[in-house]
Amino acid sequence: RKEVEQDPGPFNVPEGATVAFNCTYSNSASQSFFWYRQDCRKEPKLLMSVYSSGNEDGRFTAQLNRASQYISLLIRDSKLSDSATYLCVVNIGNNQGGKLIFGQGTELSVKP
Amino acid sequence: GAVVSQHPSRVICKSGTSVKIECRSLDFQATTMFWYRQFPKQSLMLMATSNEGSKATYEQGVEKDKFLINHASLTLSTLTVTSAHPEDSSFYICSARDRDTLNYGYTFGSGTRLTVV
Numbered sequence: 112r113k114e115v116e117q118d119p120g121p122f123n124v125p126e127g128a129t130v131a132f133n134c135t136y137s138n139s140a141s142q143s144f145f146w147y148r149q150d151c152r153k154e155p156k157l158l159m160s161v162y163s164s165g166n167e168d169g170r171f172t173a174q175l176n177r178a179s180q181y182i183s184l185l186i187r188d189s190k191l192s193d194s195a196t197y198l199c200v201v202n203i204g205n206n207q208g209g210k211l212i213f214g215q216g217t218e219l220s221v222k223p
Numbered sequence: 224g225a226v227v228s229q230h231p232s233r234v235i236c237k238s239g240t241s242v243k244i245e246c247r248s249l250d251f252q253a254t255t256m257f258w259y260r261q262f263p264k265q266s267l268m269l270m271a272t273s274n275e276g277s278k279a280t281y282e283q284g285v286e287k288d289k290f291l292i293n294h295a296s297l298t299l300s301t302l303t304v305t306s307a308h309p310e311d312s313s314f315y316i317c318s319a320r321d322r323d324t325l326n327y328g329y330t331f332g333s334g335t336r337l338t339v340v
Binding site for chain 1 (some may be wrong): 239257259265266267268269272314316318329331332334336
């Protein structure tokens with residue numbers, strides 16, 4: 112079983128749609144959680160951290176459920192510029208010795 | 224903000240030769256650097272973790288004699304792909320963790336696209 116699993120995608124949605132991505136992780140020792148965005152042939156960039164209390168950044172809302180080891184990302188009012196691959200990322204280990212493990216990514220394509 | 228410079232961005236080499244990729248933290252000290260590999264349509268796979276001044280820790284299935292990692296200073300780590308073969312063609316990305324940032328300050332390089340012909 113992969114350590115971090117995501118919806119396979121791709122997601123093709125019209126502009127303005129709301130889209131949700133799901134992710135599960137297997138290592139209960141995971142310490143922190145993130146969503147990254149990766150554009151084609153570029154390095155991944157941090158979109159947002161994910162907290163148990165849930166957090167929102169503009170049109171993006173992330174949620175973490177530690178009990179079920181589940182992470183989600185909701186994008187509201189999607190824009191053409193949101194088209195990218197979204198990577199669910201888990202930090203396994205503590206602050207000093209942790210490492211980032213990436214999910215396989217979910218491709219999003221927003222159409223006019 | 225923190226910047227990691229990775230070079231070269233693109234390299235084409237002949238089968239059997241070695242290629243060195245550099246990852247440099249420009250404005251912070253990176254105690255730990257990570258090397259990832261990404262094949263088309265796949266996610267980033269962690270290859271190894273390197274701590275300044277000590278041997279790298281390789282993930283299962285990654286050959287340490289083929290992928291040589293050196294982290295001689297707090298600002299520079301190198302990955303050398305030795306005796307490269309076409310199956311080593313991939314996108315290699317480094318990431319550095321800022322020693323002075325408590326909140327998981329990971330910064331990524333811009334990646335190196337390696338093509339072995």
